[in-house]
Amino acid sequence: MTGFLLRAVISAIGLWLASLWVPGVHFDSTGTLILAGILLGVVNALVRPIAFILTLPITILTLGLFLFVLNAAMVALVAWIVPGFHLEGFKAALLTAIIVWLTGWIGSWLIGHRGFERYARR
Numbered sequence: 001m002t003g004f005l006l007r008a009v010i011s012a013i014g015l016w017l018a019s020l021w022v023p024g025v026h027f028d029s030t031g032t033l034i035l036a037g038i039l040l041g042v043v044n045a046l047v048r049p050i051a052f053i054l055t056l057p058i059t060i061l062t063l064g065l066f067l068f069v070l071n072a073a074m075v076a077l078v079a080w081i082v083p084g085f086h087l088e089g090f091k092a093a094l095l096t097a098i099i100v101w102l103t104g105w106i107g108s109w110l111i112g113h114r115g116f117e118r119y120a121r122r
Helices: 002-021 032-053 054-063 068-080 090-111
Strands: 024-027 085-087
Touching: 002 024, 002 032, 002 090, 024 032, 024 090, 032 054, 032 068, 032 085, 054 068, 068 085, 068 090, 085 090
Parallel strands: none
Antiparallel strands: 024 085
């Protein structure tokens, strides 16, 4: 559970950075940002694996580049569900997905795959 919450915070940080850097991404409040981060974690855990399996042939055909489109679709789904999270088009969703992915990648490198186990005693 701690790992999920850390990932939700990292996703929220990525969404916040996207709202600063990407034109067309807006949040009405901080609570909306946190809710979007949590919901993005849930969507990535439940919906994305199903969508990945369904789009596996096109993902293989594009040598994995379609995963960017799939991630953008997950961000757009969260924006559609969460009131107060506004995306203006596919380009904004794609750039937001890339920023959230980079933030998650850096966060995973810092905290490890399950949380702060990197710094725990063994």
